[in-house]
Amino acid sequence: MKQSVISTEQWLEEHLLQLNLVEDMNQPNGFSRLGYSPEEWEAHDIFIQIAEKMGLTVRRDQAGNVIARWNPVNAGNTALPAVSMGSHLDTVKGGGGYDGVAGILCALGAIKVLKEEGFEPTHPLEVICFASEESSRFPISTIGSKAMSGIINPKELQDLQDAFGTTVKQAFESRGLHWGSIQYAEREQNEIKSFVELHIEQGMRIEHAGAEFGVATAVACPIRLSIQIEGKMGHTGTTPMGMRQDALVAAAPLITFISEKAEELSKESEYPIVATASTLTVQPNAMNVIPGTVMLGVDIRSVDDSLKERFKIMIKEKCQTIEKEKDVTIKVETIVHNASIHLNRELSEKLKKIGESLGYSPLVMESGAGHDVMNMSKKWPSSLIFIKCRDGLSHHPKEHATLEDLRIGVEILVGYLQQEAGNDR
Numbered sequence: 001m002k003q004s005v006i007s008t009e010q011w012l013e014e015h016l017l018q019l020n021l022v023e024d025m026n027q028p029n030g031f032s033r034l035g036y037s038p039e040e041w042e043a044h045d046i047f048i049q050i051a052e053k054m055g056l057t058v059r060r061d062q063a064g065n066v067i068a069r070w071n072p073v074n075a076g077n078t079a080l081p082a083v084s085m086g087s088h089l090d091t092v093k094g095g096g097g098y099d100g101v102a103g104i105l106c107a108l109g110a111i112k113v114l115k116e117e118g119f120e121p122t123h124p125l126e127v128i129c130f131a132s133e134e135s136s137r138f139p140i141s142t143i144g145s146k147a148m149s150g151i152i153n154p155k156e157l158q159d160l161q162d163a164f165g166t167t168v169k170q171a172f173e174s175r176g177l178h179w180g181s182i183q184y185a186e187r188e189q190n191e192i193k194s195f196v197e198l199h200i201e202q203g204m205r206i207e208h209a210g211a212e213f214g215v216a217t218a219v220a221c222p223i224r225l226s227i228q229i230e231g232k233m234g235h236t237g238t239t240p241m242g243m244r245q246d247a248l249v250a251a252a253p254l255i256t257f258i259s260e261k262a263e264e265l266s267k268e269s270e271y272p273i274v275a276t277a278s279t280l281t282v283q284p285n286a287m288n289v290i291p292g293t294v295m296l297g298v299d300i301r302s303v304d305d306s307l308k309e310r311f312k313i314m315i316k317e318k319c320q321t322i323e324k325e326k327d328v329t330i331k332v333e334t335i336v337h338n339a340s341i342h343l344n345r346e347l348s349e350k351l352k353k354i355g356e357s358l359g360y361s362p363l364v365m366e367s368g369a370g371h372d373v374m375n376m377s378k379k380w381p382s383s384l385i386f387i388k389c390r391d392g393l394s395h396h397p398k399e400h401a402t403l404e405d406l407r408i409g410v411e412i413l414v415g416y417l418q419q420e421a422g423n424d425r
């Protein structure tokens with residue numbers, strides 16, 4: 001037993017480096033494999049090599065997703081719905097080597113363990129490497145899994161640009177794909193039995209709860225507000241304090257309110273709510289001019305959609321008070337309003353029990369961040385496993401998960417595959 005534990009961790013370490021295209025995880029500038037970039041494709045190529053070496057059948061779909069499949073020996077079973085796992089290999093700019101990679105690595109690791117054990121799946125098993133999950137290049141996330149789940153609108157997306165003016169369509173086609181065919185990446189309901197994504201937590205809730213892994217029951221999706229505060233520009237030297245309409249001074253209590261109120265509401269509600277005043281534009285942003293206009297971007301998340309809605313109303317009411325107090329006008333616009341996604345209860349419960357039976361204590365939780373699983377869950381029974389990551393740090397060169405935590409992830413995925421695709425079903 002001890003021998004095989006060591007070798008699984010060694011295997012994980014080796015393949016973690018390979019999938020990250022490095023020889024050392026200590027990379028001061030982090031990892032940069034943006035969506036539909038040559039670097040993402042390089043990581044996909046390594047994934048394909050590893051999967052083929054393991055005897056999996058690999059194909060790339062019309063959205064650039066790579067699907068590695070273990071077909072059952074009994075050819076009659078190859079048409080059964082697949083038991084699937086997956087995540088992504090693209091990163092933010094200067095990000096970490098575990099966000100996304102952990103899910104691909106552990107899924108491959110689970111296949112390796114089962115192959116060594118002589119497991120014979122009844123259903124096909126799959127590791128799906130989704131294309132362009134992060135929204136750091138283009139202002140749209142999870143393109144690959146949206147396409148696979150049939151919820152992509154190619155016309156609406158094609159002209160979105162990255163920082164260099166390259167459109168999604170151009171980047172996509174420079175990878176040898178055809179934008180007009182992306183919707184053909186959609187898969188039929190009966191092709192997949194269930195889907196599980198494993199991901200690093202990107203937070204510290206598992207550790208704080210004294211647990212060893214997390215099972216998410218829902219993904220909190222955001223309400224995003226764009227708040228425009230109109231004051232009046234004036235000379236900073238000649239305008240008396242009592243005669244000002246300073247838009248930035250009006251923004252200050254609003255920012256504090258958003259943070260403090262979210263904390264207060266979280267304490268009294270069943271589900272937490274987080275809210276962030278995350279962007280700020282000050283005009284004219286000059287040393288000697290009283291700020292005339294401030295644009296404030298606010299991101300509100302909770303799996304409790306009615307709580308998010310209530311919070312939005314509270315922000316609007318606070319804006320009305322500030323308008324009177326600070327002699328400004330405030331316009332609140334909702335730019336994103338996405339209902340939260342509830343994952344498959346039965347599957348989450350199953351994953352929790354599998355982990356417990358292996359001796360690991362679970363934390364049942366929600367996901368504050370979006371992942372590919374949220375799109376997959378719209379069509380197939382899906383769930384999400386979290387493993388711990390050091391200091392909750394993510395999208396950062398120092399992002400880290402231990403080999404032990406990765407191994408725990410592998411063990412739970414092995415249990416999932418055995419239960420869902422084994423002979424006893």
Ligand SMILES: [Zn+2]
Pocket residue numbers: 088099100133199371
């Ligand atoms: Zn991710």
